[in-house]
Amino acid sequence: MNKVMFNLKNEKIPRATITRLALYVQQLEALEQKGEKVISSEKLAQECGVNPSQIRKDLAYFGEFGVRGVGYYIYELKEAIKKSLGLDRVWNVVLVGVGNLGRALLRHNVLRKRGFVIVGAFDCDPFKIGEEVAGLEVFCSSTLPDKIQELNAEIGIITTPPERAQRAANYLIKGGIKGIVNFAPTRISAPENIVVEYVDFINHLFSTAFQISLNQSKGLYI
Amino acid sequence: MNKVMFNLKNEKIPRATITRLALYVQQLEALEQKGEKVISSEKLAQECGVNPSQIRKDLAYFGEFGVRGVGYYIYELKEAIKKSLGLDRVWNVVLVGVGNLGRALLRHNVLRKRGFVIVGAFDCDPFKIGEEVAGLEVFCSSTLPDKIQELNAEIGIITTPPERAQRAANYLIKGGIKGIVNFAPTRISAPENIVVEYVDFINHLFSTAFQISLNQSKGLYI
DNA sequence: ATGATAGTGTGAAATTTTTAACAAATACTT
DNA sequence: AAGTATTTGTTAAAAATTTCACACTATCAT
DSSP states (O other): OOOOEEOTTOOEEOHHHHHHHHHHHHHHHHHHHTTOOEEOHHHHHHHHTSOHHHHHHHHHTTOOOOBTTTBEEHHHHHHHHHHHTTOSSOEEEEEEOOSHHHHHHHHOHHHHHTTEEEEEEEESOTTTTTOEETTEEEEEGGGHHHHHHHHTOOEEEEOSOGGGHHHHHHHHHHTTOSEEEEOSSSOOOOOTTSEEEEOOTHHHHHHHHHHHHHHHHTTOOO | OOOOEEOTTOOEEOHHHHHHHHHHHHHHHHHHHTTOOEEOHHHHHHHHTSOHHHHHHHHHTTOOOOBTTTBEEHHHHHHHHHHHTTOSSOEEEEEEOOSHHHHHHHHOHHHHHTTEEEEEEEESOTTTTTOEETTEEEEEGGGHHHHHHHHTOOEEEEOSOGGGHHHHHHHHHHTTOSEEEEOSSSOOOOOTTSEEEEOOTHHHHHHHHHHHHHHHHTTOOO
16 A cells, blocks of 8 residues: 655655655745745744654655754755655646546646646547537547657546546556556556556545544533 | 544554545445455455555454454445444535635535535635535635534535635634635644644645656666 | 364564654854 | 854654464354
């Protein structure tokens, strides 16, 4: 389940570290907008709700970005993290499954702002093929193998219903995709060298419901 | 960051366990649909991509649901997990922020299928107020405190832009919400007894990009 | 019945991840 | 220029989580 990742020194990097680094980038950008220039691991930790040592440890996997006695220069740290994560460039993305969620992602400009540009939209529904969504023409899913090459896409987003997710994945794989982000609530199988990530926000509702139930049983609400 | 949860015996339950339990439910439902009746931890582990012991350990937090030498009866296990997580009932949910993502969630029937019913939609944009989305009238966010009571909602979903997330949270809290699932890419602050979960799918794109970069540096694609 | 096979539940071991502690480095003050 | 404040990077300790290993229970075949 938890694929292990390595940095260039071949140390194992916890998956949780990657998630937190993304969080740090987020916070650093917010701080930048406020006009801040420097921040300590202690302050940043506070903002992110984590332990200061953890931040320093997380960063240490990739290098030394701070100045002792001073802290971290916000802009430079942000850039350093992004570079470490391979986010210092644009990633071309194709999306399969132009349903409600697919449309939302196509129109969502957060992706673009973070360097992920959706360059192609695909669906297998004849009624959707040919339609234009967010400036993109929807193509037939079966054309994916060719289109991926043509569009130079490296990442595929799957937003189909679960029963069609594996087929979508197969098309993506056939086209030589390198990574898949699957929003459909089902596992998919893919060769070892293809990165597969699952996004499942139902989890978070489950978890919220569970924690509320616990709080309730402790009488925290009455 | 990782809030610790407890079961009724007051053991700490890892957050990761909850996430996996949600995954198990998903797989069990798929198996049920295929007409399967019984499954072993080994087989289920395979389906979920985890270790069999882990499944048994996860379940042990809540009770003994299996039969030695036999395995787990799928329907009963699924129900038992759902009950353990407090998912054996309907949860009323309100949604704040009727943008692209908000609309997608409002129309998404997966939520309803899992027992989360969106009973109210809110936004602060006068152009959106009064509009009808997925059979719900959009109300002004400032009416949240009253409406939450009225609608008997316990969970709030935030799908506003990040700069308005905290204000949305404040309305929700004022209305006596018990849990918040925040899709906006920003942290929010709330009293201790209110459960806050963050959904951030950009993380998954970051993580995918990073892993691809690593694979690339290992020459895995050429 | 009895033996063989399958498979859970669980305590102990191994691993991973987080937190604490502190030496080393910088800046600021006098 | 020396002393004090900070705050990083890193090693060591602590805590949490995962995996192993196996006793124990059920089923099936003979």
